[in-house]
Amino acid sequence: MNIAQFKRLVDNYLSGNASRREATLLNSYLDKAWEEKQLPSDAEEQGQEVWNRIRGEIAPPVRSIRVWRYAASALIMIAAGAGYKYQFELQDWLDPIPMQSATALKYQVKKITLPDSSVVILNSGSTLTWPQRFRGKHRNISVNGEAFFDVTPQTAPFIITGPHLQVKVLGTSFVVTDSSNIEKPKVSVKTGSVAVTAATVVQQLRENEELVYENGAINIYKQTEVNTGWTSKKLQFNESALAEVFGEMEKIYGIKIKTANRAIRDEKFTGAFEETDTVDDILKVIALSYRLTIHKDKDGTIVIR
Secondary structure: OOOOHHHHHHHHHHOOOOOOHHHHHHHHHHHHHHOOOOOOHHHHHHHHHHHHHHHHOOOOOOHHHHHHHHHHHHHHOOOOOOOOHHHHHOOOOOOOEEEEEEEEOEOOEEEEEEEOOOOOEEOOOOEEEOOOOOOOOOOEEEEEEEEEEOOOOOOOOEEEEEOOEEEEOOOOOEEEOOOOOOOEEEEEEEEEEEEEEEEEEEEEEEEEEEEEEEEOOOEEEEEOOOHHHHHHHHEEEEEEHHHHHHHHHHHHOOOOOOEOOHHHHHHHEEEEEEOOOOOHHHHHHHHHHHHHEEEEEOOOOEEEO
C-alpha cells in the first residue's frame, strides 16, 4: 500500500466511514501503539503495517474474485456500530495542532485568552503552553509556575498539567501554583469545584478550599478567601533595584530610560502597578518616592535625575 491508500483508509476512519473490520483492526493496532507510548516514525511504515494486517484479514482467494467483490461491497456498507476510539488521537498524530506558549517576565503579570475564551493570568516567571485550537474530548494545556484560571464552561473537560499536579474542571475559577522547582505545589479554588490528581490520588476541591502537596502527602485547608489580588497587577516589585524596574519597563512598554547617576539605579523599590496604569503613572510614583525629576528628550528617551 502506498501512503495515498493509507491516507484514504485513515480518512474513512476519521469521518466514521470505515468498515467495522477496518475500525476494529485500527483500534487494536493503536491500542498497542498507545500502550507502548510510541508510533513508528515513518508514516509509510505505519501505513504498510496496518494495511498488511487488514489485507490479511479480508483479502480474497484469487479464485473467488466475484465473492471478494461482493464481500468488499458489503464491508463498505458496514459503518454503523464501528468504534472510533482513537479518532482524535489519530487526528493529533496525522495533523497535529501547533502549540503556543507565553511567559510572564520576572516582574510581569500577563493575561492570556485561550481559544475557548477561558482566561489565564500568569504570575511573574510563569509559563503557559496551549494549542492554537482545542480539538476532541478534552481541552489540554500545561503550566509551569503560578496562574489564575477562569475557565469557560463546556462539556469537554479542561485539563491543566503541571510538573507535580493535574487539575480537571468543566468551568470554574482557581489558582494553580506548580513549578519544577517548587517544594509545595498547590491548587486554590475560588469558585466551583475541581478534581486534582497528585501522584495517583484524585482529590475533589470546592470553593475556598486549597490543596497543598508536600513530601507525597496531600493536605486540604479551608480558606476565607483565595488570594487573587496579584491578578489585577501588571508589574510588581519587592525590594528591586530601580535599574531592574526601569529595565522591565523598557521591555514591556518599548521605551528607553536613562538615569543621571548610579545612585538612582541602586535605589530599592517595592510596589505594584495595575493593568490600567500608564508609563507616566508609574514614573510619577517612582519620582515622588525618591524626589526625582523626569525629562523626555526629543528622541523620546526618558531621563531621570
